[in-house]
Amino acid sequence: MAQPERELLQALNPSAFDQVLLSLAFFALRQSSYRHGAFLGAAATAAKCAVYTTYVEQGGNLRMTGHLHHIEPKRVKAIVQEIEQGLQTGQGLQHAAFQEPTYLTELPQVWLGQYPWHRSQPRLTGDRLSEEQQTYLEAKLPPDLPTAQGISSAEFADLIAFLHQQAQENSPGDRPLPLSEALAEHIKRRLLHAETVMRLDNPWGMPYYILLSPTYGGPDSPTKAPHSLLEDAAHFLRLSHAWTKQQHNVMRIFESLNIAPADLSQAQTELHEFMRHWAGKYHQRGKPTMAIHMMFGPQDHSLS
Amino acid sequence: MAQPERELLQALNPSAFDQVLLSLAFFALRQSSYRHGAFLGAAATAAKCAVYTTYVEQGGNLRMTGHLHHIEPKRVKAIVQEIEQGLQTGQGLQHAAFQEPTYLTELPQVWLGQYPWHRSQPRLTGDRLSEEQQTYLEAKLPPDLPTAQGISSAEFADLIAFLHQQAQENSPGDRPLPLSEALAEHIKRRLLHAETVMRLDNPWGMPYYILLSPTYGGPDSPTKAPHSLLEDAAHFLRLSHAWTKQQHNVMRIFESLNIAPADLSQAQTELHEFMRHWAGKYHQRGKPTMAIHMMFGPQDHSLS
Numbered sequence: 001m002a003q004p005e006r007e008l009l010q011a012l013n014p015s016a017f018d019q020v021l022l023s024l025a026f027f028a029l030r031q032s033s034y035r036h037g038a039f040l041g042a043a044a045t046a047a048k049c050a051v052y053t054t055y056v057e058q059g060g061n062l063r064m065t066g067h068l069h070h071i072e073p074k075r076v077k078a079i080v081q082e083i084e085q086g087l088q089t090g091q092g093l094q095h096a097a098f099q100e101p102t103y104l105t106e107l108p109q110v111w112l113g114q115y116p117w118h119r120s121q122p123r124l125t126g127d128r129l130s131e132e133q134q135t136y137l138e139a140k141l142p143p144d145l146p147t148a149q150g151i152s153s154a155e156f157a158d159l160i161a162f163l164h165q166q167a168q169e170n171s172p173g174d175r176p177l178p179l180s181e182a183l184a185e186h187i188k189r190r191l192l193h194a195e196t197v198m199r200l201d202n203p204w205g206m207p208y209y210i211l212l213s214p215t216y217g218g219p220d221s222p223t224k225a226p227h228s229l230l231e232d233a234a235h236f237l238r239l240s241h242a243w244t245k246q247q248h249n250v251m252r253i254f255e256s257l258n259i260a261p262a263d264l265s266q267a268q269t270e271l272h273e274f275m276r277h278w279a280g281k282y283h284q285r286g287k288p289t290m291a292i293h294m295m296f297g298p299q300d301h302s303l304s
Numbered sequence: 305m306a307q308p309e310r311e312l313l314q315a316l317n318p319s320a321f322d323q324v325l326l327s328l329a330f331f332a333l334r335q336s337s338y339r340h341g342a343f344l345g346a347a348a349t350a351a352k353c354a355v356y357t358t359y360v361e362q363g364g365n366l367r368m369t370g371h372l373h374h375i376e377p378k379r380v381k382a383i384v385q386e387i388e389q390g391l392q393t394g395q396g397l398q399h400a401a402f403q404e405p406t407y408l409t410e411l412p413q414v415w416l417g418q419y420p421w422h423r424s425q426p427r428l429t430g431d432r433l434s435e436e437q438q439t440y441l442e443a444k445l446p447p448d449l450p451t452a453q454g455i456s457s458a459e460f461a462d463l464i465a466f467l468h469q470q471a472q473e474n475s476p477g478d479r480p481l482p483l484s485e486a487l488a489e490h491i492k493r494r495l496l497h498a499e500t501v502m503r504l505d506n507p508w509g510m511p512y513y514i515l516l517s518p519t520y521g522g523p524d525s526p527t528k529a530p531h532s533l534l535e536d537a538a539h540f541l542r543l544s545h546a547w548t549k550q551q552h553n554v555m556r557i558f559e560s561l562n563i564a565p566a567d568l569s570q571a572q573t574e575l576h577e578f579m580r581h582w583a584g585k586y587h588q589r590g591k592p593t594m595a596i597h598m599m600f601g602p603q604d605h606s607l608s
Contacts, residue, residue, distance in 0.1 A: 002357065002361065004356075004357040004360040004361050005357045008353055008356065008357055008387075008391075011391050012353070012390075012391075016534040016535040016537070016538040016539075017328065017331065017332065017346075017534055017538075018346065018349075018350070019538040019541070019542070020324065020328060020534060020537055020538050020541060021328055021346055021347060021350040022350045022353055022354075023538075023541045023545075024321065024324060024325055024328075024350065025347075025350035025351050025353060025354040026353075026354050026357070027321065028321065028354075029351060029354040029355065029358070029373055030354055030357065030358060035373065035374040036351055036355065036373040036374055036375045037374065039347075039351050039354075040344075040347065040348060040351060042321070042322065042325055043325060043329075043343075043344060043347030043348075044344060044347075045322075046322070046325040046326045046328065046329035047329050047333060047340055047343050047344060049312055049316075049326055049329060049330075050326075050329040050330050050332075050333040050334055050343075051333065051340065052308075052312065053306065053308040053309045053312055053330070053334065054333070054334060056308040057306065057308050064493070067489050067490055067492075067493035068490070068493055068494065068497060069333055069339065069340040069490075070339040070340055070341065070486065070487060070490035071340045072486070083312075086316075087312075087315050087316075182374065182376070183374060185371050186371055186372070186373075186374035188371075189368070189371035189372055190372065193372060229541070229544045229545070229548065230320040230321055230324060231320040232540075232544060232558070233320070233324055233537060233540060233541050233544065234320040234321075234323040234324050234327075235320075235599075236536075236537060236540050236597075236599050237323070237324060237327050237533070237537050238323070239599035239600075239601040240533045240536060240537065240599060241327075241533070242601060243599065243601070244533065247601070249565075249568060249601060249602060250599070250600070250601035250602070251572050251575070251576070251599070251600045251601065252598065252599055252600075253575070253576065253579050253596065253598040253599075253600070254536070254595070254596065254597060254598070255579055255580075255583045255595065255596040256593060256594070256595045256596075257583045257586060257587040257593070257594060257595075258587055258588055258589055258590060258591040258592060258593050258594070259586050259587070259588065259591055259592065259594050260588050260591045261553075261591070261592065263586055263588070264553060264594075267582070267586045268555050270582060271555070271557070271582060272555070272557065274578050274582070275557050275559055276559075278571070278574060278575060278578070279559045279561045282561060282563050282567055282571045283561040283562055283563070284562055284563065284564050284567070285562055286562060287562040287563055287564045287565070288562060288563065288565065288602065289560060289561070289562050289602070289603035289604065290560070290561060290562070290563050290568075290600065290601065290602055290603060291558070291559065291560045291561075291600070291601065291602075291603040292557065292558065292559040292560075292598060292599070292600045293540075293558060293597075293598065293599050294556065294557040294558070294596060294597065294598040295539075295540050295543035295544060295547065295554070295555070295556055295557075295596070295597050296543075296554070296555045296556075296557070296594065296595070296596045297543040297546060297547070297551070297553060297554035297555065297594065297595065298553060298554070298592065298593070298594055298595075299593040299594060299595040300593065
């Protein structure tokens with residue numbers, strides 16, 4: 001968690017519910033690149049799912065569902081229709097928050113395909129650049145770039161428009177999102193912010209744009225870790241729900257204890273060794289797959 | 305998780321992100337009694353916090369923050385002002401989703417205080433009821449009620465209005481929420497749905513309302529368990545974040561293994577016994593408090 005996130009959390013002292021919600025918001029908007037509106041849309045969809053399940057549980061009573069959630073019955077009706085349509089067509093609902101937007105993640109591949117670069121060519125093309133100017137500009141490029149040409153502002157804008165168009169075609173269930181100037185600027189800034197693309201200023205004309213990485217966010221992107229964190233947390237929550245239903249093959253262990261800092265390393269090692277020994281002892285290939293999720297750390301809230 | 309929730313999840317096959325978001329929505333709207341609007345408000349607040357941290361990280365650049373999240377700069381400005389005001393006054397922000405609404409949780413205590421009942425009195429008062437009618441109606445009441453009188457529809461409506469007014473006064477940071485007819489009906493239905501209150505039909509006039517439990521949702525309310533589940537999950541997420549920062553006193557253990565169903569019980573017992581033994585060995589009163597959160601269960605998604 002970044003410094004400003006940690007400081008805000010400490011100042012707000014949120015409830016467990018708000019903490020989890022904040023983790024999701026930080027993940028979606030900061031570690032990943034969802035638009036603000038996409039996050040709110042995902043939250044609204046989740047709420048619609050909750051309303052829909054109440055509707056099913058109440059035997060299809062629109063008025064009662066509306067009373068329980070404080071929504072107008074005609075809005076409940078619209079929600080029910082939307083969810084049922086999504087379930088029938090198998091699309092639309094889950095698109096909102098499934099992954100990083102494809103207009104970001106697919107950009108490097110499309111760029112590499114449309115503007116490939118070979119060692120024998122200049123990296124920067126353009127009629128107006130002299131050989132000397134080319135050499136000057138290329139000296140400013142970082143080493144180990146992907147095999148793609150640098151492109152002009154106009155080509156970069158076209159690439160963004162193309163990728164946005166593709167993303168729209170592949171999510172027919174969502175409301176169409178036109179490519180406004182602000183959205184194009186958002187996409188461009190996200191690519192620069194993630195250091196997937198850099199802008200190369202050109203004293204003799206319009207700037208060039210350079211592909212820095214063959215994947216969005218680059219190989220060391222912080223977007224990888226939080227994804228698996230959320231998968232851990234989602235599975236942890238699923239198991240927790242099953243545990244409250246007293247499902248016999250689900251076990252929860254919670255321990256709270258006081259440990260001297262000098263003993264911590266030994267306690268960690270012993271725990272780790274036992275778990276490996278235990279897993280090795282009971283593992284039998286071909287039998288049902290079970291998982292253990294465990295976190296061991298300070299009880300208090302002053303975590304980074 | 306209830307049957308319709310489970311079925312919907314299986315049909316949607318949501319991403320880890322959506323799973324956690326859906327858990328929150330089910331918790332807020334179904335296991336608890338947040339209004340639909342309160343949940344959306346909490347999600348919007350979480351998004352505002354994320355936008356605010358980007359603003360801080362970007363050195364107070366409104367335009368850049370707007371670009372990164374695809375929001376107009378003037379909206380970023382309003383968000384920043386709202387969060388800063390919330391931080392200064394120490395209120396407002398965290399109210400949205402802190403707990404079950406007090407107009408629900410405090411109703412039993414206020415009812416018990418305003419309409420106490422003593423054994424010597426009739427449970428149902430009202431000028432128009434004959435003694436025979438009273439006996440007839442009281443025979444319909446369940447045993448072991450709290451020591452509160454049954455009240456009329458009008459008295460019940462007044463009680464709801466009073467509690468709503470109190471809740472408004474205690475959350476000065478929130479936008480005021482007027483007590484519409486729909487909101488009053490929502491509150492009433494929630495109280496009936498949670499079996500905190502029952503409606504007693506009266507063949508000779510308006511119905512009576514009866515307090516069934518001295519706490520909202522009653523002592524066996526399902527609202528208790530999900531709360532601690534979320535606390536587990538929030539702490540698990542906090543530790544996971546710290547772990548990705550390689551904080552030395554945080555350890556993650558993940559094991560995936562195949563276990564024969566016949567061995568499961570023994571594997572669970574051995575794991576449990578080791579953990580108790582290990583915790584006993586390293587526990588030293590007065591030293592820093594550490595916690596272990598562990599879930600052990602099926603890897604697959606077909607959990608109840």
